Amino acid sequence: MSEQQYEKYYVPASSPWPIVGAVALFFMAVGAGNWVVEIKNGSDGFGLHTLAFGALILTVMLVGWFKDQIHESMTGMHGDQLGRSYRQGMAWFIFSEVMFFCAFFGALFYARVFSVPWLAGASNNAETFNVLWPTFEAMWPLTTTPGGTTTEAMGWMGLPLYNTIILLISSFTCHFAHVALEKGDRAKLKAWLGFTIVLGLIFLFLQVEEYIHAYQEMGLRLDSGIYGNTFFMLTGFHGFHVTLGTFMLIVMFFRVLKGHFSHDNQFAFQATSWYWHFVDVVWVCLFFVVYVF
Amino acid sequence: MTTATDELHHDDHHHDHKPSGIMRWLLTTNHKDISSLYLWFAFIMFLVGGAMAMVIRAELFQPGLQIVEPDFFNQMTTVHGLIMVFGAVMPAFTGLANWMVPLMIGAPDMALPRMNNWSFWILPFAFAILLSSLFMEGGGPNFGWTFYAPLSTTYSNDSTALFVFSVHIMGASSIMGAINVIVTILNMRAPGMTLMKMPLFVWTWLITAFLLIAVMPVLAGAVTMVLTDKYFGTSFFDAAGGGDPVMFQHIFWFFGHPEVYIMILPAFGIISQIVPTFSRKKLFGYASMVYATASIALLSFVVWAHHMFTTGMPLFGELFFMIATMLISVPTGVKVFNWVATMWRGAISFEMPMMFSLAFIVLFTIGGLSGLMLAITPVDFQYHDTYFVVAHFHYVLVTGAVFSIMAAAYYWLPKWTGKMYDTTLAQWHFWCSLISVNLLFFPMHFVGLAGMPRRIPDYALQFADFNKWISIGGFAFGLSQLIFLALLIKACRKQGEPVSDQVWEGAEGLEWEVPSPAPYHTFETPPVVK
Ligand SMILES: [Cu+2]
Numbered sequence: 069m070s071e072q073q074y075e076k077y078y079v080p081a082s083s084p085w086p087i088v089g090a091v092a093l094f095f096m097a098v099g100a101g102n103w104v105v106e107i108k109n110g111s112d113g114f115g116l117h118t119l120a121f122g123a124l125i126l127t128v129m130l131v132g133w134f135k136d137q138i139h140e141s142m143t144g145m146h147g148d149q150l151g152r153s154y155r156q157g158m159a160w161f162i163f164s165e166v167m168f169f170c171a172f173f174g175a176l177f178y179a180r181v182f183s184v185p186w187l188a189g190a191s192n193n194a195e196t197f198n199v200l201w202p203t204f205e206a207m208w209p210l211t212t213t214p215g216g217t218t219t220e221a222m223g224w225m226g227l228p229l230y231n232t233i234i235l236l237i238s239s240f241t242c243h244f245a246h247v248a249l250e251k252g253d254r255a256k257l258k259a260w261l262g263f264t265i266v267l268g269l270i271f272l273f274l275q276v277e278e279y280i281h282a283y284q285e286m287g288l289r290l291d292s293g294i295y296g297n298t299f300f301m302l303t304g305f306h307g308f309h310v311t312l313g314t315f316m317l318i319v320m321f322f323r324v325l326k327g328h329f330s331h332d333n334q335f336a337f338q339a340t341s342w343y344w345h346f347v348d349v350v351w352v353c354l355f356f357v358v359y360v361f
Numbered sequence: 362m363t364t365a366t367d368e369l370h371h372d373d374h375h376h377d378h379k380p381s382g383i384m385r386w387l388l389t390t391n392h393k394d395i396s397s398l399y400l401w402f403a404f405i406m407f408l409v410g411g412a413m414a415m416v417i418r419a420e421l422f423q424p425g426l427q428i429v430e431p432d433f434f435n436q437m438t439t440v441h442g443l444i445m446v447f448g449a450v451m452p453a454f455t456g457l458a459n460w461m462v463p464l465m466i467g468a469p470d471m472a473l474p475r476m477n478n479w480s481f482w483i484l485p486f487a488f489a490i491l492l493s494s495l496f497m498e499g500g501g502p503n504f505g506w507t508f509y510a511p512l513s514t515t516y517s518n519d520s521t522a523l524f525v526f527s528v529h530i531m532g533a534s535s536i537m538g539a540i541n542v543i544v545t546i547l548n549m550r551a552p553g554m555t556l557m558k559m560p561l562f563v564w565t566w567l568i569t570a571f572l573l574i575a576v577m578p579v580l581a582g583a584v585t586m587v588l589t590d591k592y593f594g595t596s597f598f599d600a601a602g603g604g605d606p607v608m609f610q611h612i613f614w615f616f617g618h619p620e621v622y623i624m625i626l627p628a629f630g631i632i633s634q635i636v637p638t639f640s641r642k643k644l645f646g647y648a649s650m651v652y653a654t655a656s657i658a659l660l661s662f663v664v665w666a667h668h669m670f671t672t673g674m675p676l677f678g679e680l681f682f683m684i685a686t687m688l689i690s691v692p693t694g695v696k697v698f699n700w701v702a703t704m705w706r707g708a709i710s711f712e713m714p715m716m717f718s719l720a721f722i723v724l725f726t727i728g729g730l731s732g733l734m735l736a737i738t739p740v741d742f743q744y745h746d747t748y749f750v751v752a753h754f755h756y757v758l759v760t761g762a763v764f765s766i767m768a769a770a771y772y773w774l775p776k777w778t779g780k781m782y783d784t785t786l787a788q789w790h791f792w793c794s795l796i797s798v799n800l801l802f803f804p805m806h807f808v809g810l811a812g813m814p815r816r817i818p819d820y821a822l823q824f825a826d827f828n829k830w831i832s833i834g835g836f837a838f839g840l841s842q843l844i845f846l847a848l849l850i851k852a853c854r855k856q857g858e859p860v861s862d863q864v865w866e867g868a869e870g871l872e873w874e875v876p877s878p879a880p881y882h883t884f885e886t887p888p889v890v891k
Contacts, residue, residue, distance in 0.1 A: 076886075077468075077470070079390060079470045080390050080475055081390065082384075082385075082389055083478065085475065085479075086388075086475055086479035087388060087478070087479075089479055089483075090479060091486070093483050093530055093533075094483075094489070096526075097490055097523070097526035098490060098523070098526075100522070100526050101490070101522040101523035101525070101526045101527075102522070104592040104593075105522050149548065153544050153545075153548050154473075156543075156544045156547060156548055157472070157473055157476075157541075160540045160543060160574050161540060164540075165578065167574070167575050167578040168578035168579070168581055171582025171612055172582055174579075174612060174615070175582075175597055175608060175612065178608045179597075179603060179604060179605070179608070182608075183604055183607075183608060187600060187603065192675075213603050214600060214601050214602070214603060215601030290589070290593055291593065291595060293602040293603045294596055294602050294604045296595075297589070297596060297602070297604070301586075301595070
């Protein structure tokens, strides 16, 4: 405590990347905003092209920004305090992601507990039931909607269960990779990290298989009523996060091959592993709430 | 003297390697630059959103439809609300946090300077998208800033997609800004600056940042569901598919209620800085202020359905949300009591920040009390969706949040520019604003209680007199802000009397220990707080 040494906090002078990223988001938003309308009204391609252009700029920006960042980190410009800032920032970012998923879990909860039973007359909604859809039966999964759309429910045995096991194991392998990094055992670090990536890819592959199965054989689609909505939105956003996480793991793998990371310099690795654990926890909640119960 | 400053300035410049001209502002990672961008952006949006309010008031000057089409009227109410909430008040507070939090806790900058730049610069683009959608074929968003389903899904026009993505960007900006503030406060405090020594503005922003990170993603979820309901055939808010339009309101207000505290907690912090300075006393009940802020924030998560009493929910829900809402007036009352107790037997002087703070305390309390009335379920059945509600939230947001931002601007402007603002213009600004704002919003209570509905471009004849005066108040309030604009331009041109480092006689805290104007980089070595 006495005679604490203050290393100067690294405040980067100025950087082109944020403004490039802002321009990228602008094109992506304009593109996406036009594209979804064009899907409905017939496309002239403006939306999709603008979206792709924005995504391209965003990619350039991410590569450039992270390159600068990694360079600074490897040349020792990042002190302990900055490391803490990054870690706290990442933790709060993950918290915000949790809240994003909460919105969709909340929608699922509300539909199951309130709106579906109420449409069938529960609580004080007898008149709603009589007037709107007097033949509607409450059930979950909602395989027949009040409007008459029918679908099939996805069971939890088979693919979903395998995927749960795969993702759970990958959380452990990711942790083992981190332990190996802490011990300085580079061979094991590479092995466990590689193994984690493979598991992530298998998960994604199986998820795609499941979607194909749902669309082609079960008639379970994004627009099959509130069951299909919550099913695809939750698993879809989760799948998107797994994709992102896998990509981060792959970047980490190449950085490990280049000899990056040590006990003292491992923020990016740690952040990736936190992210991976977060994705895993979301899946476990999702597995029980969406598939099992 | 001149040479010394010149030399200092030159030296300063030499050190910074900041690009000149526009590139300085586009590429900056300096918290003071980014903050100035935020504040100017917020002020411009305040004027743009204000112009839309003028359109609304012009249409409502007389009964009948005379100036704009009803659909355009709806677009004006919608975009006015969105701009004032996400474009004016929130960026202004983020800007103030950017300037003041590092100075107040003795940090060299914000914790994540590049992300700080990003979180600002995506905002103008988001609003460019939102505003340009007004010129689209079919018009801009017209479903109210609350974008209730099915207005925003089944019945909305094709600008909805652009609305959704621009809200996504605004949300990303707020989340990044909030992460930056929270990490700065938790990780960058000077040695000795313990949590319970932090100035209250820092405390209230810490808690606000937590609220932002917790609820902005929920807003993102809500707009995403609106998007998929409208364009991808989902039925989250459609009973035919097993969903429920009421579910939209639950999700939206789960975000929406904490959001109103996001817009008022930093205001509480500002007032808690200013009142002690000009009363020349320590803030009464510092710890209770901190706990009150925290309890308001926690309670804000369990009161959302007070916006939905007339929408319909089980009786238990109506009672629970009524009681939980009324509970919030306890910690809020603690705050008002503490401000008054701080002034009690103080040596008060009435400089402009204090004038705005006093106006805040009185007028915000009026808004708080009408809020308490609205919280009572049975009477809310009468008040709901009338001008009484409009009166309530404008007292809270205009004479509350906006007045606090103006108080903050007057309080810290001399520190930012090194010169005292034009006090004559400030007096004009204050008195014109004070009188016109009450002429504008106070009669809304009466027409609201008498049953005039909000968001309608026409009204029954018996409301004509009041509405005429409301509109006159509105135009006067709008014009009064041009006085503020003139004052700000003069201040930014560094006209006026030079000020001391402390600026205000009773001011205490680290921000008053750095020179005025605050140099480009401050606290590169942390100060020690005793
Ligand atoms: Cu509320």
